[in-house]
Amino acid sequence: xxxxxxxxxxxxxxxxxxxxxxxxxxxxxxxxxxxxxxxxxxxxxxxxxxxxxxxxxxxxxxxxxxxxxxxxxxxxxxxxxxxxxxxxxxxxxxxxxxxxxxxxxxxxxxxxxxxxxxxxxxxxxxxxxxxxxxxxxxxxxxxxxxxxxxxxxxxxxxxxxxxxxxxxxxxxxxxxxxxxxxxxxxxxxxxxxxxxxxxxxxxxxxxxxxxxxxxxxxxxxxxxxxxxxxxxxxxxxxxxxxxxxxxxxxxxxxxxxxxxxxxxxxxxxxxxxxxxxxxxxxxxxxxxxxxxxxxxxxxxxxxxxxxxxxxxxxxxxxxxxxxxxxxxxxxxxxxxxxxxxxxxxxxxxxxxxxxxxxxxxxxxxxxxxxxxxxxxxxxxxxxxxxxxxxxxxxxxxxxxxxxxxxxxxxxxxxxxxxxxxxxxxxxxxxxxx
Numbered sequence: 001x002x003x004x005x006x007x008x009x010x011x012x013x014x015x016x017x018x019x020x021x022x023x024x025x026x027x028x029x030x031x032x033x034x035x036x037x038x039x040x041x042x043x044x045x046x047x048x049x050x051x052x053x054x055x056x057x058x059x060x061x062x063x064x065x066x067x068x069x070x071x072x073x074x075x076x077x078x079x080x081x082x083x084x085x086x087x088x089x090x091x092x093x094x095x096x097x098x099x100x101x102x103x104x105x106x107x108x109x110x111x112x113x114x115x116x117x118x119x120x121x122x123x124x125x126x127x128x129x130x131x132x133x134x135x136x137x138x139x140x141x142x143x144x145x146x147x148x149x150x151x152x153x154x155x156x157x158x159x160x161x162x163x164x165x166x167x168x169x170x171x172x173x174x175x176x177x178x179x180x181x182x183x184x185x186x187x188x189x190x191x192x193x194x195x196x197x198x199x200x201x202x203x204x205x206x207x208x209x210x211x212x213x214x215x216x217x218x219x220x221x222x223x224x225x226x227x228x229x230x231x232x233x234x235x236x237x238x239x240x241x242x243x244x245x246x247x248x249x250x251x252x253x254x255x256x257x258x259x260x261x262x263x264x265x266x267x268x269x270x271x272x273x274x275x276x277x278x279x280x281x282x283x284x285x286x287x288x289x290x291x292x293x294x295x296x297x298x299x300x301x302x303x304x305x306x307x308x309x310x311x312x313x314x315x316x317x318x319x320x321x322x323x324x325x326x327x328x329x330x331x332x333x334x335x336x337x338x339x340x341x342x343x344x345x346x347x348x349x350x351x352x353x354x355x356x357x358x359x360x361x362x363x364x365x366x367x368x369x370x371x372x373x374x375x376x377x378x379x380x381x382x383x384x385x386x387x388x389x390x391x392x393x394x395x396x397x398x399x400x401x402x403x404x405x406x407x408x409x410x411x412x413x414x415x416x417x418x419x420x421x422x423x424x425x426x427x428x429x430x431x432x433x
Contacts (some may be wrong), residue, residue, distance in 0.1 A: 060102060126191060156184055162175055
């Protein structure tokens with residue numbers, strides 16, 4: 001049996017890695033396509049699906065559930081399908097004689113479906129049990145009466161009377177169904193239990209933007225939101241959800257940034273008939289690059305050569321060994337590894353970038369001074385700093401159309417400059433990880 005030479009083994013390894021990356025890329029593309037198949041099916045065949053769903057669930061929602069009433073027909077079918085699936089996923093229990101009718105289950109499910117309507121994962125699967133009381137119920141731990149509870153054990157408790165009142169008084173900004181489902185949505189993410197990845201990636205960004213208003217309420221300063229929102233950040237989020245759906249127009253006028261960030265976080269806008277979030281129109285890259293030539297940067301990093309010598313020596317040694325074992329020519333033993341090492345070093349240099357901050361933009365330039373890409377500051381959710389073989393790495397995370405977009409860059413930046421970068425980003429309401 002003939003043994004393989006070192007160059008042959010290297011070639012096989014490279015081919016295997018390339019094939020693996022190719023398969024992984026195809027897997028991601030197929031996964032992204034499959035996510036939308038359900039919705040496309042609903043929109044195409046909603047007429048044939050709507051009959052049974054409407055007879056079972058719409059009779060409990062139409063005319064008393066304003067969010068549902070304004071949806072286009074195809075989206076109503078999507079809503080009803082989600083109501084059906086949510087109910088099938090839960091165990092409902094009665095306390096105090098509440099009759100668990102289809103109406104009760106439909107209103108509970110509709111509360112959850114409303115806040116998760118723009119997300120892919122909507123069943124809040126961590127919460128397997130929903131308990132209904134006829135009205136407010138006694139909580140022994142707090143020694144007080146509650147109208148709703150959501151706990152880490154996966155139980156949601158609701159007062160049926162207050163759940164109904166929340167939808168009968170659709171503009172008073174009190175809705176126990178929306179409030180408790182908001183707690184469940186956030187808790188599902190914090191417990192890292194089958195949460196919606198888009199929501200999870202964006203929540204910190206929304207929270208950072210909302211911090212100032214939370215502090216206003218916490219310190220009893222005037223606010224559009226009721227005082228209970230200042231109890232803690234969890235209650236702040238739940239109260240915001242009530243106002244977001246029940247006083248959408250006024251919320252947008254009084255707290256436009258928080259409202260817009262909620263639209264992105266939930267991937268829906270209640271003020272739009274089809275709930276779709278209106279994307280901010282971005283300038284073309286060429287226009288942005290042109291504009292930056294006339295703007296003075298706020299801060300820019302400097303390129304460092306400190307890791308290049310290490311790469312050169314390391315690669316030269318490795319390829320010298322390979323050449324010695326795999327080639328007989330004395331010339332190849334000298335020149336081939338030097339050429340390969342030189343190319344590797346040039347690639348390392350090329351991969352390293354400068355990071356430059358302008359007042360409203362983040363730009364990435366290569367070592368030759370050419371701008372690779374420009375980001376408008378308000379489109380960035382988070383920036384993650386790490387390290388790779390070229391030195392340091394930076395990942396820019398953005399949201400667009402209910403999807404997360406990630407772009408990675410290598411750079412050589414001192415620890416002091418990275419600290420400065422992080423400080424500027426936090427001032428711009430960008431999450432730093």
